[in-house]
Amino acid sequence: MIAFLSAILAQIFLQPFTLFLTFASFNRNLDPDNIVAPLLGMLGDVVSVVAIFVASIIVRRIPFEENWFLTLSILSVIILAKVKTKRRRKRKKRDMFPLRYRFNCIVKQSIGVLYLCGILGVFSGLILHYKEKALLLIPGLLILVPQVIAKSGSIGGIFGARFSSGMHLGFISPFRINRYLLDHLLAAAGFWIAISPVAAFVTYIGALVTGVAIPSLITLLYISGFTLFVIVFSSFVLDFILASLSYRIGMDPSNVVIPLITSLGDIIGIFTLMYAISLFTSIG
Numbered sequence: 570m571i572a573f574l575s576a577i578l579a580q581i582f583l584q585p586f587t588l589f590l591t592f593a594s595f596n597r598n599l600d601p602d603n604i605v606a607p608l609l610g611m612l613g614d615v616v617s618v619v620a621i622f623v624a625s626i627i628v629r630r631i632p633f634e635e636n637w638f639l640t641l642s643i644l645s646v647i648i649l650a651k652v653k654t655k656r657r658r659k660r661k662k663r664d665m666f667p668l669r670y671r672f673n674c675i676v677k678q679s680i681g682v683l684y685l686c687g688i689l690g691v692f693s694g695l696i697l698h699y700k701e702k703a704l705l706l707i708p709g710l711l712i713l714v715p716q717v718i719a720k721s722g723s724i725g726g727i728f729g730a731r732f733s734s735g736m737h738l739g740f741i742s743p744f745r746i747n748r749y750l751l752d753h754l755l756a757a758a759g760f761w762i763a764i765s766p767v768a769a770f771v772t773y774i775g776a777l778v779t780g781v782a783i784p785s786l787i788t789l790l791y792i793s794g795f796t797l798f799v800i801v802f803s804s805f806v807l808d809f810i811l812a813s814l815s816y817r818i819g820m821d822p823s824n825v826v827i828p829l830i831t832s833l834g835d836i837i838g839i840f841t842l843m844y845a846i847s848l849f850t851s852i853g
Contacts, residue, residue, distance in 0.1 A: 606726025709783030
Protein backbone atom coordinates (compact mmCIF):
# COMPACT_ATOMS: atom_id res chain seq x y z
CA MET A 570 0.00 0.00 0.00
CA ILE A 571 2.90 2.37 0.73
CA ALA A 572 4.34 1.76 -2.75
CA PHE A 573 0.93 2.14 -4.39
CA LEU A 574 -0.01 5.33 -2.53
CA SER A 575 3.42 7.00 -2.76
CA ALA A 576 3.49 6.44 -6.53
CA ILE A 577 0.13 8.21 -6.86
CA LEU A 578 1.18 11.11 -4.60
CA ALA A 579 4.47 11.60 -6.47
CA GLN A 580 2.83 11.59 -9.90
CA ILE A 581 0.17 14.10 -8.84
CA PHE A 582 3.00 16.63 -8.59
CA LEU A 583 5.59 15.34 -11.08
CA GLN A 584 3.36 14.95 -14.15
CA PRO A 585 2.10 18.58 -14.19
CA PHE A 586 5.61 19.79 -13.36
CA THR A 587 7.02 17.85 -16.33
CA LEU A 588 4.50 19.43 -18.71
CA PHE A 589 5.11 22.91 -17.29
CA LEU A 590 8.89 22.55 -17.51
CA THR A 591 8.72 21.25 -21.10
CA PHE A 592 6.51 24.09 -22.34
CA ALA A 593 8.35 26.77 -20.33
CA SER A 594 11.78 25.77 -21.64
CA PHE A 595 10.54 25.47 -25.23
CA ASN A 596 8.81 28.88 -25.11
CA ARG A 597 12.08 30.44 -23.93
CA ASN A 598 14.01 28.92 -26.85
CA LEU A 599 15.70 26.34 -24.63
CA ASP A 600 15.95 22.72 -25.70
CA PRO A 601 13.73 20.66 -23.30
CA ASP A 602 16.12 17.72 -23.81
CA ASN A 603 18.77 19.71 -21.92
CA ILE A 604 16.45 20.91 -19.15
CA VAL A 605 13.71 18.42 -18.30
CA ALA A 606 15.67 15.22 -17.61
CA PRO A 607 18.22 16.63 -15.10
CA LEU A 608 15.77 18.88 -13.24
CA LEU A 609 13.05 16.26 -13.13
CA GLY A 610 15.53 13.63 -11.95
CA MET A 611 16.73 15.85 -9.12
CA LEU A 612 13.26 16.98 -8.05
CA GLY A 613 11.85 13.49 -8.56
CA ASP A 614 14.19 12.08 -5.92
CA VAL A 615 13.06 14.66 -3.36
CA VAL A 616 9.35 14.34 -4.18
CA SER A 617 9.50 10.53 -4.13
CA VAL A 618 11.14 10.45 -0.71
CA VAL A 619 8.54 12.87 0.68
CA ALA A 620 5.74 10.85 -0.95
CA ILE A 621 7.00 7.61 0.62
CA PHE A 622 7.21 9.32 4.02
CA VAL A 623 3.65 10.71 3.75
CA ALA A 624 2.29 7.41 2.40
CA SER A 625 3.86 5.45 5.26
CA ILE A 626 2.16 7.75 7.80
CA ILE A 627 -1.21 7.35 6.09
CA VAL A 628 -0.94 3.57 5.78
CA ARG A 629 0.06 3.19 9.44
CA ARG A 630 -2.98 5.16 10.59
CA ILE A 631 -5.54 3.40 8.40
CA PRO A 632 -6.18 -0.33 9.01
CA PHE A 633 -5.65 -1.51 5.44
CA GLU A 634 -5.81 -5.22 4.81
CA GLU A 635 -4.50 -7.32 1.96
CA ASN A 636 -7.96 -7.58 0.41
CA TRP A 637 -8.06 -3.78 0.09
CA PHE A 638 -4.87 -3.83 -1.95
CA LEU A 639 -6.29 -6.61 -4.16
CA THR A 640 -9.52 -4.65 -4.63
CA LEU A 641 -7.67 -1.46 -5.57
CA SER A 642 -5.49 -3.35 -8.03
CA ILE A 643 -8.51 -4.91 -9.76
CA LEU A 644 -10.30 -1.54 -9.89
CA SER A 645 -7.20 0.08 -11.40
CA VAL A 646 -7.08 -2.52 -14.17
CA ILE A 647 -10.80 -2.09 -14.89
CA ILE A 648 -10.51 1.72 -15.01
CA LEU A 649 -7.51 1.57 -17.36
CA ALA A 650 -9.38 -0.90 -19.62
CA LYS A 651 -12.41 1.39 -19.78
CA VAL A 652 -10.30 4.46 -20.53
CA LYS A 653 -8.53 2.56 -23.28
CA THR A 654 -11.88 1.43 -24.77
CA LYS A 655 -13.28 4.95 -24.74
CA ARG A 656 -10.14 6.30 -26.37
CA ARG A 657 -10.39 3.68 -29.08
CA ARG A 658 -14.05 4.54 -29.77
CA LYS A 659 -13.35 8.27 -29.95
CA ARG A 660 -10.28 7.89 -32.15
CA LYS A 661 -10.82 9.19 -35.67
CA LYS A 662 -9.02 8.53 -38.91
CA ARG A 663 -7.65 12.06 -38.94
CA ASP A 664 -5.82 11.46 -35.66
CA MET A 665 -2.70 13.62 -35.90
CA PHE A 666 -0.55 11.51 -33.55
CA PRO A 667 1.51 8.59 -34.87
CA LEU A 668 1.01 5.23 -33.22
CA ARG A 669 4.14 5.51 -31.04
CA TYR A 670 2.67 8.55 -29.21
CA ARG A 671 -0.59 6.84 -28.22
CA PHE A 672 -1.49 5.59 -24.77
CA ASN A 673 -1.49 1.86 -25.46
CA CYS A 674 1.85 1.95 -27.30
CA ILE A 675 3.54 3.98 -24.56
CA VAL A 676 2.34 1.61 -21.82
CA LYS A 677 3.14 -1.50 -23.83
CA GLN A 678 6.73 -0.44 -24.56
CA SER A 679 7.44 1.14 -21.17
CA ILE A 680 6.00 -1.28 -18.63
CA GLY A 681 8.54 -4.05 -19.20
CA VAL A 682 11.40 -1.54 -19.12
CA LEU A 683 10.17 -0.12 -15.80
CA TYR A 684 9.96 -3.58 -14.25
CA LEU A 685 13.53 -4.25 -15.39
CA CYS A 686 14.65 -0.92 -13.92
CA GLY A 687 13.13 -1.90 -10.59
CA ILE A 688 15.23 -5.07 -10.58
CA LEU A 689 18.39 -3.21 -11.61
CA GLY A 690 17.84 -0.65 -8.86
CA VAL A 691 18.39 -3.34 -6.24
CA PHE A 692 21.99 -3.89 -7.31
CA SER A 693 23.19 -0.35 -6.56
CA GLY A 694 21.70 -0.69 -3.09
CA LEU A 695 23.46 -4.02 -2.60
CA ILE A 696 26.82 -2.49 -3.56
CA LEU A 697 26.32 0.30 -1.02
CA HIS A 698 25.26 -2.19 1.65
CA TYR A 699 28.34 -4.32 1.00
CA LYS A 700 30.64 -1.28 1.37
CA GLU A 701 28.74 0.33 4.26
CA LYS A 702 31.30 -0.45 6.98
CA ALA A 703 34.19 0.79 4.85
CA LEU A 704 32.40 4.06 4.05
CA LEU A 705 31.72 4.72 7.73
CA LEU A 706 35.49 4.88 8.33
CA ILE A 707 35.48 8.19 6.40
CA PRO A 708 31.81 9.29 6.69
CA GLY A 709 32.37 12.49 4.72
CA LEU A 710 32.52 10.37 1.58
CA LEU A 711 28.83 9.59 2.06
CA ILE A 712 28.16 13.17 0.93
CA LEU A 713 29.62 12.20 -2.45
CA VAL A 714 27.25 9.24 -2.94
CA PRO A 715 24.00 11.14 -3.72
CA GLN A 716 25.94 13.53 -5.95
CA VAL A 717 27.28 10.64 -8.01
CA ILE A 718 23.83 9.08 -8.31
CA ALA A 719 22.26 12.41 -9.29
CA LYS A 720 24.98 13.21 -11.83
CA SER A 721 24.73 9.78 -13.48
CA GLY A 722 20.95 10.15 -13.85
CA SER A 723 21.13 13.73 -15.11
CA ILE A 724 23.91 13.19 -17.65
CA GLY A 725 22.41 9.93 -18.86
CA GLY A 726 19.00 11.61 -19.13
CA ILE A 727 20.34 14.50 -21.21
CA PHE A 728 22.13 12.30 -23.73
CA GLY A 729 19.24 9.82 -23.74
CA ALA A 730 16.70 12.52 -24.54
CA ARG A 731 18.91 14.12 -27.21
CA PHE A 732 19.71 10.82 -28.93
CA SER A 733 16.03 9.82 -28.87
CA SER A 734 15.02 13.15 -30.41
CA GLY A 735 17.90 12.90 -32.88
CA MET A 736 16.69 9.50 -34.07
CA HIS A 737 13.15 10.78 -34.66
CA LEU A 738 14.31 13.97 -36.38
CA GLY A 739 16.80 12.18 -38.61
CA PHE A 740 19.87 13.91 -37.16
CA ILE A 741 21.43 10.57 -36.32
CA SER A 742 21.02 7.00 -37.57
CA PRO A 743 21.28 3.80 -35.52
CA PHE A 744 24.90 2.73 -34.96
CA ARG A 745 26.21 5.43 -37.33
CA ILE A 746 28.86 7.97 -36.30
CA ASN A 747 28.38 11.48 -37.69
CA ARG A 748 28.98 15.13 -36.76
CA TYR A 749 25.93 15.19 -34.48
CA LEU A 750 27.36 12.35 -32.39
CA LEU A 751 30.87 13.83 -32.30
CA ASP A 752 29.52 17.20 -31.12
CA HIS A 753 27.79 15.43 -28.25
CA LEU A 754 31.02 13.62 -27.43
CA LEU A 755 32.67 17.02 -27.00
CA ALA A 756 29.75 18.06 -24.81
CA ALA A 757 30.39 14.94 -22.68
CA ALA A 758 33.99 16.05 -22.17
CA GLY A 759 32.74 19.50 -21.20
CA PHE A 760 30.35 18.01 -18.65
CA TRP A 761 33.18 16.02 -17.08
CA ILE A 762 35.52 19.00 -16.81
CA ALA A 763 32.80 21.29 -15.44
CA ILE A 764 31.17 19.10 -12.78
CA SER A 765 34.07 17.04 -11.38
CA PRO A 766 35.66 19.84 -9.31
CA VAL A 767 32.24 21.10 -8.21
CA ALA A 768 31.33 17.69 -6.80
CA ALA A 769 34.64 17.55 -4.94
CA PHE A 770 34.28 21.08 -3.49
CA VAL A 771 30.67 20.52 -2.40
CA THR A 772 31.63 17.28 -0.68
CA TYR A 773 34.61 18.87 1.07
CA ILE A 774 32.65 21.92 2.27
CA GLY A 775 29.73 19.74 3.38
CA ALA A 776 32.06 17.58 5.46
CA LEU A 777 33.69 20.63 7.05
CA VAL A 778 30.31 22.14 7.93
CA THR A 779 29.00 18.92 9.48
CA GLY A 780 32.30 18.16 11.18
CA VAL A 781 32.80 14.65 9.81
CA ALA A 782 36.02 13.02 8.65
CA ILE A 783 36.96 13.66 5.03
CA PRO A 784 40.04 13.03 2.86
CA SER A 785 42.06 15.95 1.52
CA LEU A 786 40.62 18.12 -1.23
CA ILE A 787 43.19 16.78 -3.71
CA THR A 788 42.11 13.21 -2.94
CA LEU A 789 38.47 14.20 -3.44
CA LEU A 790 39.36 15.75 -6.80
CA TYR A 791 40.98 12.47 -7.85
CA ILE A 792 37.96 10.43 -6.68
CA SER A 793 35.31 12.65 -8.28
CA GLY A 794 37.34 13.13 -11.47
CA PHE A 795 37.87 9.41 -11.99
CA THR A 796 34.29 8.48 -11.05
CA LEU A 797 32.61 11.12 -13.19
CA PHE A 798 34.89 10.37 -16.15
CA VAL A 799 33.62 6.79 -16.16
CA ILE A 800 30.00 7.90 -15.58
CA VAL A 801 29.95 10.55 -18.31
CA PHE A 802 31.51 8.51 -21.09
CA SER A 803 29.85 5.19 -20.20
CA SER A 804 26.48 7.00 -20.15
CA PHE A 805 27.28 8.50 -23.56
CA VAL A 806 28.10 5.10 -25.07
CA LEU A 807 25.18 3.28 -23.43
CA ASP A 808 22.71 6.01 -24.45
CA PHE A 809 23.80 5.74 -28.07
CA ILE A 810 23.64 1.93 -28.05
CA LEU A 811 20.23 1.81 -26.33
CA ALA A 812 18.76 4.50 -28.60
CA SER A 813 20.11 2.79 -31.72
CA LEU A 814 18.98 -0.67 -30.67
CA SER A 815 15.48 0.36 -29.60
CA TYR A 816 14.96 2.42 -32.77
CA ARG A 817 16.26 -0.45 -34.93
CA ILE A 818 13.80 -2.97 -33.44
CA GLY A 819 10.84 -0.59 -33.80
CA MET A 820 10.56 0.71 -30.23
CA ASP A 821 10.42 4.40 -29.34
CA PRO A 822 13.76 5.31 -27.70
CA SER A 823 11.89 7.85 -25.54
CA ASN A 824 10.20 4.92 -23.75
CA VAL A 825 13.38 2.92 -23.27
CA VAL A 826 16.59 4.92 -23.04
CA ILE A 827 16.13 7.29 -20.08
CA PRO A 828 14.69 4.79 -17.55
CA LEU A 829 17.26 2.14 -18.46
CA ILE A 830 20.26 4.49 -18.44
CA THR A 831 19.15 5.92 -15.09
CA SER A 832 19.14 2.47 -13.50
CA LEU A 833 22.34 1.35 -15.21
CA GLY A 834 23.98 4.68 -14.35
CA ASP A 835 23.24 4.15 -10.65
CA ILE A 836 25.00 0.78 -10.73
CA ILE A 837 27.96 2.07 -12.75
CA GLY A 838 28.23 5.21 -10.61
CA ILE A 839 28.18 3.44 -7.24
CA PHE A 840 30.52 0.66 -8.38
CA THR A 841 32.99 3.15 -9.88
CA LEU A 842 32.82 5.39 -6.81
CA MET A 843 33.59 2.48 -4.50
CA TYR A 844 36.52 1.46 -6.70
CA ALA A 845 37.84 5.05 -6.84
CA ILE A 846 37.63 5.33 -3.05
CA SER A 847 39.62 2.13 -2.60
CA LEU A 848 42.10 3.31 -5.25
CA PHE A 849 42.84 6.76 -3.81
CA THR A 850 42.34 6.15 -0.06
CA SER A 851 43.30 3.50 2.46
CA ILE A 852 39.75 2.08 2.50
CA GLY A 853 39.64 -1.42 1.03
